Amino acid sequence: MAGILSAARSRAAGTGLKVTAVRQIHSSHDVAVVGGGIVGLATARELILRHPALSFVLLEKEKELALHQSGHNSGVVHSGIYYTPGSLKARLCVRGATLAYDFCDKKGIPYKKCGKLIVAVEQEEVPRMRALYERGLQNNVRDLRIIDAKGIREREPYCRGIAALDSPHTGIVDWRKVALRFGKDFEEAGGAVLTEFEVNNISVASESPAGSSEGMKHPIAVRDAQGSEVRCRYVLTCGGLHSDRLSQISGCSREPRIVPFRGDYLVLKPEKRYLVKGNIYPIPDPRFPFLGVHFTPRMDGSVWLGPNAVLAFKREGYNVYDFSAQDFADALSFRGLQKLVLKNVAYGLGEMYRGVFTGAQVKILQKYIPELQQSDVLRGPAGVRAQALDRHGNLVDDFVFDGGVGEVGSRVLHVRNAPSPAATSSLAIAEMIADEAESRFSL
Numbered sequence: 001m002a003g004i005l006s007a008a009r010s011r012a013a014g015t016g017l018k019v020t021a022v023r024q025i026h027s028s029h030d031v032a033v034v035g036g037g038i039v040g041l042a043t044a045r046e047l048i049l050r051h052p053a054l055s056f057v058l059l060e061k062e063k064e065l066a067l068h069q070s071g072h073n074s075g076v077v078h079s080g081i082y083y084t085p086g087s088l089k090a091r092l093c094v095r096g097a098t099l100a101y102d103f104c105d106k107k108g109i110p111y112k113k114c115g116k117l118i119v120a121v122e123q124e125e126v127p128r129m130r131a132l133y134e135r136g137l138q139n140n141v142r143d144l145r146i147i148d149a150k151g152i153r154e155r156e157p158y159c160r161g162i163a164a165l166d167s168p169h170t171g172i173v174d175w176r177k178v179a180l181r182f183g184k185d186f187e188e189a190g191g192a193v194l195t196e197f198e199v200n201n202i203s204v205a206s207e208s209p210a211g212s213s214e215g216m217k218h219p220i221a222v223r224d225a226q227g228s229e230v231r232c233r234y235v236l237t238c239g240g241l242h243s244d245r246l247s248q249i250s251g252c253s254r255e256p257r258i259v260p261f262r263g264d265y266l267v268l269k270p271e272k273r274y275l276v277k278g279n280i281y282p283i284p285d286p287r288f289p290f291l292g293v294h295f296t297p298r299m300d301g302s303v304w305l306g307p308n309a310v311l312a313f314k315r316e317g318y319n320v321y322d323f324s325a326q327d328f329a330d331a332l333s334f335r336g337l338q339k340l341v342l343k344n345v346a347y348g349l350g351e352m353y354r355g356v357f358t359g360a361q362v363k364i365l366q367k368y369i370p371e372l373q374q375s376d377v378l379r380g381p382a383g384v385r386a387q388a389l390d391r392h393g394n395l396v397d398d399f400v401f402d403g404g405v406g407e408v409g410s411r412v413l414h415v416r417n418a419p420s421p422a423a424t425s426s427l428a429i430a431e432m433i434a435d436e437a438e439s440r441f442s443l
Protein backbone atom coordinates (compact mmCIF):
# COMPACT_ATOMS: atom_id res chain seq x y z
CA MET A 1 0.00 0.00 0.00
CA ALA A 2 1.48 3.38 -0.97
CA GLY A 3 0.92 6.58 1.00
CA ILE A 4 0.54 7.35 4.67
CA LEU A 5 -2.32 6.46 6.97
CA SER A 6 -2.24 9.40 9.35
CA ALA A 7 -4.51 7.91 12.03
CA ALA A 8 -3.75 5.05 14.41
CA ARG A 9 -5.72 1.84 13.99
CA SER A 10 -8.32 1.28 16.64
CA ARG A 11 -11.16 -1.12 17.38
CA ALA A 12 -14.65 0.26 16.68
CA ALA A 13 -16.99 -0.16 19.61
CA GLY A 14 -19.40 -3.03 19.24
CA THR A 15 -18.26 -4.29 15.84
CA GLY A 16 -15.13 -6.28 16.76
CA LEU A 17 -13.60 -4.89 13.59
CA LYS A 18 -10.34 -3.04 13.46
CA VAL A 19 -11.06 0.22 11.74
CA THR A 20 -9.19 3.44 11.35
CA ALA A 21 -10.70 6.45 13.06
CA VAL A 22 -10.21 9.08 10.44
CA ARG A 23 -8.44 12.37 11.19
CA GLN A 24 -7.11 13.81 7.94
CA ILE A 25 -6.17 10.67 6.11
CA HIS A 26 -3.88 10.70 3.08
CA SER A 27 -3.38 7.31 1.53
CA SER A 28 -3.22 5.56 -1.83
CA HIS A 29 -4.77 2.30 -2.95
CA ASP A 30 -5.59 0.48 -6.14
CA VAL A 31 -9.32 0.36 -5.43
CA ALA A 32 -11.55 2.34 -3.06
CA VAL A 33 -15.00 0.99 -2.23
CA VAL A 34 -17.36 3.63 -0.82
CA GLY A 35 -20.16 2.44 1.49
CA GLY A 36 -19.84 0.00 4.36
CA GLY A 37 -23.28 -1.60 4.08
CA ILE A 38 -23.73 -5.27 3.26
CA VAL A 39 -23.39 -4.66 -0.51
CA GLY A 40 -20.17 -2.61 -0.26
CA LEU A 41 -18.67 -5.01 2.27
CA ALA A 42 -19.57 -8.14 0.27
CA THR A 43 -18.16 -6.52 -2.87
CA ALA A 44 -14.93 -5.38 -1.20
CA ARG A 45 -14.51 -8.90 0.18
CA GLU A 46 -15.17 -10.55 -3.18
CA LEU A 47 -12.73 -8.26 -5.00
CA ILE A 48 -9.88 -8.66 -2.52
CA LEU A 49 -10.30 -12.44 -2.49
CA ARG A 50 -10.10 -12.43 -6.30
CA HIS A 51 -7.23 -9.92 -6.45
CA PRO A 52 -5.05 -10.37 -3.37
CA ALA A 53 -2.14 -8.52 -4.99
CA LEU A 54 -4.10 -5.25 -5.26
CA SER A 55 -4.57 -2.86 -2.35
CA PHE A 56 -8.11 -1.98 -1.29
CA VAL A 57 -9.71 0.52 1.05
CA LEU A 58 -13.34 0.73 2.16
CA LEU A 59 -14.68 4.17 3.12
CA GLU A 60 -17.71 4.53 5.39
CA LYS A 61 -19.20 7.77 6.66
CA GLU A 62 -20.48 6.43 9.98
CA LYS A 63 -18.44 5.43 13.05
CA GLU A 64 -19.51 1.83 12.55
CA LEU A 65 -20.27 -0.38 9.60
CA ALA A 66 -23.66 -1.58 8.37
CA LEU A 67 -25.71 0.83 10.47
CA HIS A 68 -28.31 1.75 7.88
CA GLN A 69 -30.39 -0.57 5.68
CA SER A 70 -28.07 -3.47 6.46
CA GLY A 71 -28.65 -2.97 10.17
CA HIS A 72 -32.34 -2.02 10.01
CA ASN A 73 -34.24 -4.73 8.18
CA SER A 74 -36.55 -7.69 8.73
CA GLY A 75 -33.69 -10.17 8.96
CA VAL A 76 -35.27 -12.62 6.53
CA VAL A 77 -33.28 -14.92 4.24
CA HIS A 78 -35.61 -14.82 1.26
CA SER A 79 -35.89 -17.86 -0.98
CA GLY A 80 -36.61 -16.07 -4.29
CA ILE A 81 -40.33 -16.69 -4.85
CA TYR A 82 -41.59 -13.24 -5.82
CA TYR A 83 -39.36 -12.16 -8.69
CA THR A 84 -39.92 -12.37 -12.45
CA PRO A 85 -38.41 -15.65 -13.69
CA GLY A 86 -35.10 -15.09 -15.43
CA SER A 87 -34.65 -11.62 -13.91
CA LEU A 88 -31.44 -10.68 -12.15
CA LYS A 89 -33.38 -10.27 -8.92
CA ALA A 90 -34.67 -13.84 -9.11
CA ARG A 91 -31.30 -15.37 -9.98
CA LEU A 92 -29.35 -13.33 -7.44
CA CYS A 93 -31.79 -14.04 -4.62
CA VAL A 94 -31.85 -17.81 -5.15
CA ARG A 95 -28.06 -18.02 -5.52
CA GLY A 96 -27.52 -15.45 -2.76
CA ALA A 97 -29.60 -17.41 -0.24
CA THR A 98 -27.57 -20.58 -0.88
CA LEU A 99 -24.30 -18.65 -0.60
CA ALA A 100 -25.50 -16.88 2.57
CA TYR A 101 -26.42 -20.14 4.33
CA ASP A 102 -23.04 -21.68 3.31
CA PHE A 103 -21.22 -18.56 4.53
CA CYS A 104 -23.04 -18.64 7.89
CA ASP A 105 -22.24 -22.37 8.28
CA LYS A 106 -18.55 -21.76 7.56
CA LYS A 107 -18.25 -18.74 9.85
CA GLY A 108 -20.46 -20.02 12.66
CA ILE A 109 -23.06 -17.24 12.27
CA PRO A 110 -26.37 -18.43 13.73
CA TYR A 111 -29.49 -18.56 11.56
CA LYS A 112 -32.79 -20.41 11.68
CA LYS A 113 -34.58 -22.02 8.75
CA CYS A 114 -37.94 -21.38 10.37
CA GLY A 115 -39.76 -21.32 7.02
CA LYS A 116 -42.39 -18.98 5.70
CA LEU A 117 -46.08 -19.16 4.86
CA ILE A 118 -47.52 -16.76 2.29
CA VAL A 119 -51.14 -16.88 3.33
CA ALA A 120 -54.31 -16.32 1.28
CA VAL A 121 -57.12 -15.12 3.54
CA GLU A 122 -59.62 -14.22 0.80
CA GLN A 123 -60.76 -16.43 -2.06
CA GLU A 124 -59.70 -13.79 -4.59
CA GLU A 125 -56.10 -14.13 -3.39
CA VAL A 126 -55.89 -17.84 -4.23
CA PRO A 127 -55.16 -17.39 -7.98
CA ARG A 128 -52.37 -14.92 -7.08
CA MET A 129 -50.98 -17.43 -4.60
CA ARG A 130 -50.98 -20.11 -7.30
CA ALA A 131 -49.23 -17.73 -9.69
CA LEU A 132 -46.59 -17.12 -7.00
CA TYR A 133 -46.16 -20.87 -6.62
CA GLU A 134 -45.52 -21.20 -10.37
CA ARG A 135 -43.03 -18.35 -10.21
CA GLY A 136 -41.23 -19.94 -7.32
CA LEU A 137 -40.94 -23.21 -9.23
CA GLN A 138 -39.59 -21.40 -12.30
CA ASN A 139 -37.08 -19.64 -10.07
CA ASN A 140 -35.91 -23.03 -8.73
CA VAL A 141 -37.02 -22.36 -5.17
CA ARG A 142 -36.72 -25.73 -3.48
CA ASP A 143 -39.50 -27.71 -1.77
CA LEU A 144 -42.26 -25.14 -2.29
CA ARG A 145 -45.76 -26.50 -1.76
CA ILE A 146 -49.31 -25.31 -1.39
CA ILE A 147 -51.04 -26.24 1.85
CA ASP A 148 -54.69 -25.97 2.91
CA ALA A 149 -56.28 -24.44 6.01
CA LYS A 150 -55.53 -27.58 8.07
CA GLY A 151 -51.89 -27.54 6.88
CA ILE A 152 -51.62 -23.88 7.93
CA ARG A 153 -52.84 -24.72 11.45
CA GLU A 154 -50.35 -27.58 11.72
CA ARG A 155 -47.51 -25.17 10.92
CA GLU A 156 -48.89 -22.07 12.63
CA PRO A 157 -51.58 -23.00 15.17
CA TYR A 158 -52.84 -19.39 15.55
CA CYS A 159 -52.83 -18.47 11.85
CA ARG A 160 -56.04 -18.55 9.84
CA GLY A 161 -56.16 -18.70 6.06
CA ILE A 162 -57.79 -20.52 3.16
CA ALA A 163 -54.52 -21.78 1.73
CA ALA A 164 -50.85 -20.89 1.84
CA LEU A 165 -47.62 -21.21 -0.02
CA ASP A 166 -45.16 -23.00 2.25
CA SER A 167 -41.48 -22.14 1.74
CA PRO A 168 -39.48 -24.28 4.18
CA HIS A 169 -36.03 -22.90 3.24
CA THR A 170 -36.85 -19.28 4.07
CA GLY A 171 -34.92 -18.36 7.19
CA ILE A 172 -33.89 -15.61 9.56
CA VAL A 173 -30.48 -14.21 10.38
CA ASP A 174 -28.94 -11.02 11.77
CA TRP A 175 -27.83 -9.39 8.51
CA ARG A 176 -25.64 -6.88 10.34
CA LYS A 177 -23.66 -9.75 11.83
CA VAL A 178 -23.21 -11.18 8.34
CA ALA A 179 -22.11 -7.79 6.97
CA LEU A 180 -19.58 -7.31 9.76
CA ARG A 181 -18.15 -10.75 9.05
CA PHE A 182 -17.72 -9.75 5.38
CA GLY A 183 -15.77 -6.76 6.70
CA LYS A 184 -13.62 -8.97 8.90
CA ASP A 185 -12.77 -11.23 5.94
CA PHE A 186 -11.89 -8.13 3.94
CA GLU A 187 -9.56 -6.89 6.68
CA GLU A 188 -7.99 -10.31 7.19
CA ALA A 189 -7.21 -10.37 3.46
CA GLY A 190 -5.33 -7.06 3.86
CA GLY A 191 -8.06 -4.50 3.11
CA ALA A 192 -8.21 -1.22 5.05
CA VAL A 193 -11.47 0.09 6.52
CA LEU A 194 -11.76 3.82 7.17
CA THR A 195 -14.82 4.97 9.07
CA GLU A 196 -16.08 8.54 9.54
CA PHE A 197 -14.97 9.26 6.00
CA GLU A 198 -17.95 10.86 4.26
CA VAL A 199 -17.06 11.07 0.61
CA ASN A 200 -18.12 14.41 -0.87
CA ASN A 201 -15.88 14.63 -3.90
CA ILE A 202 -14.60 12.16 -6.51
CA SER A 203 -12.47 13.69 -9.24
CA VAL A 204 -9.31 13.40 -11.30
CA ALA A 205 -6.39 14.48 -9.11
CA SER A 206 -4.55 17.49 -10.43
CA GLU A 207 -1.19 16.45 -8.99
CA SER A 208 0.53 13.63 -7.10
CA PRO A 209 0.11 13.57 -3.31
CA ALA A 210 2.44 15.98 -1.46
CA GLY A 211 5.87 14.48 -0.90
CA SER A 212 5.09 11.53 -3.15
CA SER A 213 7.30 10.32 -5.97
CA GLU A 214 4.61 8.04 -7.35
CA GLY A 215 3.60 10.31 -10.24
CA MET A 216 0.00 9.81 -11.32
CA LYS A 217 -0.15 6.10 -10.51
CA HIS A 218 -3.34 6.83 -8.55
CA PRO A 219 -5.13 9.45 -10.65
CA ILE A 220 -8.48 9.56 -8.81
CA ALA A 221 -8.91 11.60 -5.63
CA VAL A 222 -11.70 10.72 -3.20
CA ARG A 223 -12.15 13.42 -0.57
CA ASP A 224 -14.20 14.32 2.48
CA ALA A 225 -15.06 17.71 3.96
CA GLN A 226 -12.37 17.38 6.68
CA GLY A 227 -9.55 17.52 4.15
CA SER A 228 -8.84 13.80 4.00
CA GLU A 229 -7.96 12.40 0.61
CA VAL A 230 -7.66 8.85 -0.63
CA ARG A 231 -5.92 8.42 -3.96
CA CYS A 232 -6.77 5.40 -6.03
CA ARG A 233 -6.89 3.95 -9.53
CA TYR A 234 -10.51 2.92 -9.36
CA VAL A 235 -13.58 3.72 -7.23
CA LEU A 236 -16.68 1.70 -6.65
CA THR A 237 -19.62 3.18 -4.76
CA CYS A 238 -22.35 1.22 -2.95
CA GLY A 239 -24.03 4.10 -1.13
CA GLY A 240 -27.52 2.75 -0.40
CA LEU A 241 -29.71 5.72 0.54
CA HIS A 242 -27.11 8.13 -0.85
CA SER A 243 -26.25 6.30 -4.06
CA ASP A 244 -27.73 9.05 -6.28
CA ARG A 245 -25.71 11.76 -4.51
CA LEU A 246 -22.50 9.75 -4.73
CA SER A 247 -23.11 9.32 -8.45
CA GLN A 248 -23.81 12.99 -8.94
CA ILE A 249 -20.58 14.16 -7.28
CA SER A 250 -18.52 12.37 -9.91
CA GLY A 251 -20.51 13.99 -12.72
CA CYS A 252 -23.24 11.41 -13.32
CA SER A 253 -26.93 12.13 -13.72
CA ARG A 254 -29.03 12.55 -10.56
CA GLU A 255 -31.42 9.92 -11.88
CA PRO A 256 -32.61 7.48 -10.87
CA ARG A 257 -33.20 9.37 -7.61
CA ILE A 258 -33.40 7.75 -4.24
CA VAL A 259 -36.59 8.37 -2.31
CA PRO A 260 -36.53 7.17 1.31
CA PHE A 261 -39.46 5.06 2.50
CA ARG A 262 -39.59 4.44 6.24
CA GLY A 263 -40.98 1.15 7.50
CA ASP A 264 -42.17 1.06 11.12
CA TYR A 265 -42.38 -2.24 12.96
CA LEU A 266 -44.55 -3.27 15.88
CA VAL A 267 -43.14 -5.79 18.36
CA LEU A 268 -45.11 -8.57 20.04
CA LYS A 269 -45.05 -8.46 23.83
CA PRO A 270 -42.88 -11.34 25.11
CA GLU A 271 -45.84 -13.20 26.62
CA LYS A 272 -47.52 -13.26 23.16
CA ARG A 273 -44.59 -14.63 21.16
CA TYR A 274 -46.21 -18.07 21.16
CA LEU A 275 -48.62 -16.74 18.51
CA VAL A 276 -45.94 -16.89 15.79
CA LYS A 277 -43.57 -19.74 14.93
CA GLY A 278 -42.11 -18.82 11.54
CA ASN A 279 -42.51 -16.04 8.97
CA ILE A 280 -46.12 -15.27 8.04
CA TYR A 281 -46.56 -13.06 4.96
CA PRO A 282 -49.59 -11.80 3.03
CA ILE A 283 -50.13 -12.42 -0.67
CA PRO A 284 -48.46 -9.27 -2.03
CA ASP A 285 -50.48 -6.65 -3.85
CA PRO A 286 -48.94 -6.56 -7.35
CA ARG A 287 -49.49 -2.78 -7.57
CA PHE A 288 -46.87 -2.08 -4.90
CA PRO A 289 -43.19 -2.95 -4.62
CA PHE A 290 -43.24 -3.89 -0.94
CA LEU A 291 -44.17 -7.33 0.34
CA GLY A 292 -46.84 -6.15 2.79
CA VAL A 293 -46.85 -6.26 6.58
CA HIS A 294 -45.68 -9.59 7.90
CA PHE A 295 -44.93 -11.47 11.11
CA THR A 296 -41.22 -12.16 11.49
CA PRO A 297 -39.46 -13.95 14.32
CA ARG A 298 -36.01 -12.54 15.13
CA MET A 299 -32.82 -14.28 16.10
CA ASP A 300 -33.09 -12.84 19.63
CA GLY A 301 -36.48 -14.51 20.15
CA SER A 302 -38.57 -11.38 19.65
CA VAL A 303 -41.28 -11.12 16.97
CA TRP A 304 -41.62 -8.10 14.69
CA LEU A 305 -44.79 -7.13 12.83
CA GLY A 306 -44.61 -4.88 9.81
CA PRO A 307 -43.13 -2.86 8.25
CA ASN A 308 -45.44 -0.33 6.65
CA ALA A 309 -44.07 2.05 3.97
CA VAL A 310 -44.31 5.82 4.40
CA LEU A 311 -42.34 8.58 2.75
CA ALA A 312 -39.56 9.56 5.18
CA PHE A 313 -38.73 13.24 5.71
CA LYS A 314 -35.07 12.33 6.08
CA ARG A 315 -32.85 9.73 4.50
CA GLU A 316 -31.72 7.61 7.43
CA GLY A 317 -34.50 9.15 9.56
CA TYR A 318 -35.69 6.32 11.79
CA ASN A 319 -38.10 8.34 13.91
CA VAL A 320 -41.43 9.77 12.79
CA TYR A 321 -40.28 13.32 13.59
CA ASP A 322 -36.81 13.09 11.97
CA PHE A 323 -36.59 15.85 9.40
CA SER A 324 -33.92 17.08 7.00
CA ALA A 325 -34.70 20.23 5.03
CA GLN A 326 -32.35 19.14 2.23
CA ASP A 327 -33.78 15.62 1.95
CA PHE A 328 -37.36 16.88 2.16
CA ALA A 329 -36.85 19.59 -0.47
CA ASP A 330 -35.00 17.12 -2.70
CA ALA A 331 -37.85 14.63 -2.53
CA LEU A 332 -40.69 17.13 -2.95
CA SER A 333 -39.11 18.94 -5.89
CA PHE A 334 -38.55 15.70 -7.79
CA ARG A 335 -41.16 15.23 -10.55
CA GLY A 336 -40.84 11.47 -10.27
CA LEU A 337 -42.00 11.52 -6.65
CA GLN A 338 -44.81 13.99 -7.40
CA LYS A 339 -46.11 11.59 -10.05
CA LEU A 340 -45.78 8.57 -7.78
CA VAL A 341 -47.67 10.34 -4.98
CA LEU A 342 -50.47 11.40 -7.32
CA LYS A 343 -50.87 7.83 -8.59
CA ASN A 344 -50.97 6.38 -5.05
CA VAL A 345 -52.62 9.01 -2.84
CA ALA A 346 -55.05 6.60 -1.16
CA TYR A 347 -52.43 3.95 -0.53
CA GLY A 348 -49.94 6.49 0.84
CA LEU A 349 -52.49 8.03 3.21
CA GLY A 350 -53.53 4.57 4.38
CA GLU A 351 -49.94 3.66 5.20
CA MET A 352 -49.46 6.92 7.10
CA TYR A 353 -52.69 6.36 9.04
CA ARG A 354 -51.64 2.83 9.98
CA GLY A 355 -48.23 4.20 10.99
CA VAL A 356 -49.84 6.61 13.45
CA PHE A 357 -52.67 4.40 14.73
CA THR A 358 -51.36 0.99 15.71
CA GLY A 359 -54.94 -0.25 16.07
CA ALA A 360 -55.40 0.12 12.30
CA GLN A 361 -52.23 -1.87 11.62
CA VAL A 362 -53.28 -4.56 14.09
CA LYS A 363 -56.64 -4.83 12.30
CA ILE A 364 -54.82 -5.84 9.11
CA LEU A 365 -52.65 -8.30 11.01
CA GLN A 366 -55.73 -9.85 12.65
CA LYS A 367 -56.74 -11.20 9.24
CA TYR A 368 -53.87 -13.66 9.70
CA ILE A 369 -53.87 -14.11 13.49
CA PRO A 370 -57.38 -13.26 14.77
CA GLU A 371 -56.31 -13.70 18.38
CA LEU A 372 -53.90 -10.74 18.14
CA GLN A 373 -55.05 -7.70 20.16
CA GLN A 374 -53.83 -4.12 20.12
CA SER A 375 -52.71 -4.59 23.72
CA ASP A 376 -50.36 -7.40 22.56
CA VAL A 377 -48.07 -5.06 20.60
CA LEU A 378 -45.61 -2.27 21.30
CA ARG A 379 -44.08 0.21 18.89
CA GLY A 380 -40.79 -1.18 17.61
CA PRO A 381 -37.83 -0.08 15.53
CA ALA A 382 -37.92 1.26 11.97
CA GLY A 383 -35.90 0.90 8.79
CA VAL A 384 -35.61 3.19 5.77
CA ARG A 385 -35.60 1.71 2.28
CA ALA A 386 -33.64 3.30 -0.56
CA GLN A 387 -36.27 3.27 -3.29
CA ALA A 388 -34.92 4.29 -6.70
CA LEU A 389 -37.39 6.25 -8.80
CA ASP A 390 -37.25 7.52 -12.36
CA ARG A 391 -38.58 10.92 -13.49
CA HIS A 392 -41.87 9.40 -14.63
CA GLY A 393 -42.65 8.14 -11.15
CA ASN A 394 -41.77 4.52 -11.91
CA LEU A 395 -40.07 2.48 -9.23
CA VAL A 396 -36.76 1.19 -10.57
CA ASP A 397 -36.75 -2.50 -9.90
CA ASP A 398 -33.45 -3.56 -11.40
CA PHE A 399 -29.76 -3.01 -10.76
CA VAL A 400 -28.40 0.21 -12.18
CA PHE A 401 -24.70 0.71 -12.79
CA ASP A 402 -23.30 4.08 -13.81
CA GLY A 403 -19.89 5.54 -14.51
CA GLY A 404 -20.25 8.81 -16.31
CA VAL A 405 -17.95 10.27 -18.92
CA GLY A 406 -14.32 11.31 -19.28
CA GLU A 407 -11.41 10.08 -17.21
CA VAL A 408 -13.43 9.84 -13.98
CA GLY A 409 -16.13 7.89 -15.79
CA SER A 410 -13.70 5.24 -16.97
CA ARG A 411 -12.44 4.71 -13.43
CA VAL A 412 -15.63 4.88 -11.40
CA LEU A 413 -18.44 2.36 -11.02
CA HIS A 414 -21.53 3.42 -9.11
CA VAL A 415 -24.04 0.85 -7.92
CA ARG A 416 -27.05 3.13 -8.01
CA ASN A 417 -29.75 0.65 -7.17
CA ALA A 418 -29.26 -2.63 -5.34
CA PRO A 419 -32.91 -3.49 -4.75
CA SER A 420 -34.29 -5.56 -1.90
CA PRO A 421 -33.68 -8.34 -1.00
CA ALA A 422 -30.09 -7.19 -1.40
CA ALA A 423 -29.11 -8.56 2.02
CA THR A 424 -30.11 -12.10 1.02
CA SER A 425 -28.54 -11.63 -2.41
CA SER A 426 -25.43 -9.80 -1.19
CA LEU A 427 -22.84 -12.48 -1.96
CA ALA A 428 -24.33 -13.08 -5.42
CA ILE A 429 -24.58 -9.31 -6.03
CA ALA A 430 -20.93 -9.01 -5.02
CA GLU A 431 -19.96 -11.58 -7.66
CA MET A 432 -21.89 -9.61 -10.28
CA ILE A 433 -20.41 -6.25 -9.28
CA ALA A 434 -16.90 -7.73 -9.18
CA ASP A 435 -17.42 -9.12 -12.71
CA GLU A 436 -18.62 -5.70 -13.85
CA ALA A 437 -15.66 -3.95 -12.19
CA GLU A 438 -13.22 -6.43 -13.75
CA SER A 439 -14.59 -5.86 -17.22
CA ARG A 440 -14.77 -2.04 -16.89
CA PHE A 441 -11.43 -1.57 -15.16
CA SER A 442 -9.48 -4.52 -16.65
CA LEU A 443 -8.41 -5.48 -13.11
Ligand SMILES: Cc1cc2nc3c(=O)[nH]c(=O)nc-3n(C[C@H](O)[C@H](O)[C@H](O)COP(=O)(O)OP(=O)(O)OC[C@H]3O[C@@H](n4cnc5c(N)ncnc54)[C@H](O)[C@@H]3O)c2cc1C
Residues within 6 Å of the ligand: 034, 035, 036, 037, 038, 039, 040, 059, 060, 061, 062, 065, 066, 067, 068, 069, 070, 071, 072, 073, 074, 075, 076, 077, 078, 197, 198, 199, 200, 238, 239, 240, 241, 242, 243, 246, 263, 307, 382, 383, 384, 385, 386, 418, 419, 420, 421, 422, 423, 424, 425
Ligand atom coordinates in the same frame (compact mmCIF):
# COMPACT_ATOMS: atom_id res chain seq x y z
C1 LIG B 1 -37.25 -2.04 6.41
C2 LIG B 1 -36.41 -2.94 5.56
C3 LIG B 1 -36.58 -4.34 5.61
C4 LIG B 1 -35.79 -5.16 4.81
N1 LIG B 1 -35.88 -6.52 4.97
C5 LIG B 1 -35.03 -7.33 4.29
C6 LIG B 1 -35.00 -8.73 4.53
O1 LIG B 1 -35.71 -9.24 5.39
N2 LIG B 1 -34.16 -9.50 3.79
C7 LIG B 1 -33.35 -8.96 2.83
O2 LIG B 1 -32.63 -9.70 2.18
N3 LIG B 1 -33.34 -7.62 2.59
C8 LIG B 1 -34.12 -6.80 3.32
N4 LIG B 1 -34.09 -5.46 3.12
C9 LIG B 1 -33.19 -4.91 2.09
C10 LIG B 1 -31.75 -4.86 2.57
O3 LIG B 1 -31.66 -4.53 3.94
C11 LIG B 1 -31.01 -3.83 1.74
O4 LIG B 1 -31.28 -4.09 0.37
C12 LIG B 1 -29.49 -3.90 1.94
O5 LIG B 1 -29.17 -3.80 3.31
C13 LIG B 1 -28.83 -2.78 1.15
O6 LIG B 1 -27.47 -2.75 1.49
P1 LIG B 1 -26.55 -1.56 0.97
O7 LIG B 1 -25.16 -1.90 1.37
O8 LIG B 1 -26.86 -1.32 -0.45
O9 LIG B 1 -27.08 -0.26 1.74
P2 LIG B 1 -26.79 0.27 3.21
O10 LIG B 1 -26.85 -0.82 4.20
O11 LIG B 1 -27.74 1.41 3.42
O12 LIG B 1 -25.30 0.78 3.13
C14 LIG B 1 -24.89 1.92 2.44
C15 LIG B 1 -23.71 2.49 3.22
O13 LIG B 1 -23.12 3.55 2.49
C16 LIG B 1 -22.71 4.53 3.42
N5 LIG B 1 -22.57 5.81 2.72
C17 LIG B 1 -23.54 6.49 2.08
N6 LIG B 1 -23.05 7.65 1.57
C18 LIG B 1 -21.73 7.68 1.88
C19 LIG B 1 -20.69 8.62 1.64
N7 LIG B 1 -20.92 9.77 0.98
N8 LIG B 1 -19.44 8.33 2.10
C20 LIG B 1 -19.21 7.18 2.76
N9 LIG B 1 -20.17 6.26 3.05
C21 LIG B 1 -21.41 6.50 2.61
C22 LIG B 1 -23.84 4.53 4.44
O14 LIG B 1 -23.48 5.14 5.66
C23 LIG B 1 -24.13 3.05 4.57
O15 LIG B 1 -23.37 2.43 5.59
C24 LIG B 1 -34.85 -4.61 3.91
C25 LIG B 1 -34.66 -3.22 3.88
C26 LIG B 1 -35.41 -2.40 4.72
C27 LIG B 1 -35.12 -0.94 4.72
